[in-house]
Amino acid sequence: MWMRMRVGIYVQVPFCQTRCTYCNFHTGVVSSSRFAPYVEAICKEIRNHRELYTANRVTLPATFTDAVVDSVYIGGGTPSLLDAEHLQRVIDAIRENFATDLMEVTLEADPETVEERKAAAWVRAGINRVSFGVQSFSDRELAAAGRMHRRADVYRAVPILRDAGMANISFDLIAGLPHQTMESWRHSLDELATLAPEHVSVYLLEVDEGSRLGAEVLRGGTRYSAAELPSDDEMAEFYEMACAFLQFAGYHHYEISNWGKPGLESRHNLKYWRREPYLGFGAGAHSFSGTERWANAHDPAAYVDVVQRGGLPVEQHEVLTIAAALEEELFLGLRQLDGIDLGRIEREYGVTLAGRFEPLASAGLVERTGSVVRLAPTKLSVSNEVFVELLG
């Protein structure tokens, strides 16, 4: 049976209430008076996307003509800071300008921003999944990281969302925050299990020199609890503990950093790892057509200005070579616990890859079953080293 192409839409809202110490994202703390013009610009970009792509020499494949949008992800930043009416306008603009079958509409939210009136309006707007930046259930760790919320905010917010009818909630946790210990990490996992989210993401803290925490680590200082960071070995142990704990709690580990209750894996995020198409709107948003990648300008003020003047927000545009696409297949494929079907890759790209994986298999870094190759279960916590071996 002929299937219409399924496409995801990502909407970037680069505003936050404060700046977390470890953050290196292109986000900023701005007056709420900036929200409405920003939302207007996104709606305009959505309405005019085809003309804007043509002007930027982005070529959408013919299959996009009758593509169906089945997932929307509103991320940031902290998009739950926006008025619910703003979010409704964005989702309405998507519905009015694309064929839609919105199976999954995710809003990233920080726990302290959740209110009853907002939660009810989110559900009315069509949002059916909330991704919470919980990060930790330890107030000491949250305070050191510069987070706005505390443990009690999570316990307050989840029942509000459930009462509003939000059936799909995801929690983000960060392994490696300053002051984190094996005991406090285990405690965060226990508290997560008490609240029983449908989905969990566990990220290993990357201390980037572009963050305040990273700069402090580089200069050997103690601000932001920089001297209290767990070691790499401890972080790997936190990750291993999360793998065992979440498996026991009934979550399906489907991507290095992601677990879902069976059938509730993130439909939208799977598109990134499976190299399925998605369109991004807003400052700094990235898009992928299957053969081309492009990204908008990062600065929100510049983005609003250029869109309102009818200009072109796209700042980077790349037509992927076969070699670049193949590298992506390997890198993104290995991130998924199902692994890579080398037979499919060899058919689609006309290459033979078995030899490339042999040294990794001999070193115990990957496992092979028939034509499928996947990361060895004991090497998930050091996946970056495996990727360097494979692609380096």
Ligand code: SF4
């Ligand atoms: S909430 Fe997220 S995007 Fe905002 S400052 Fe913190 S880490 Fe950065």
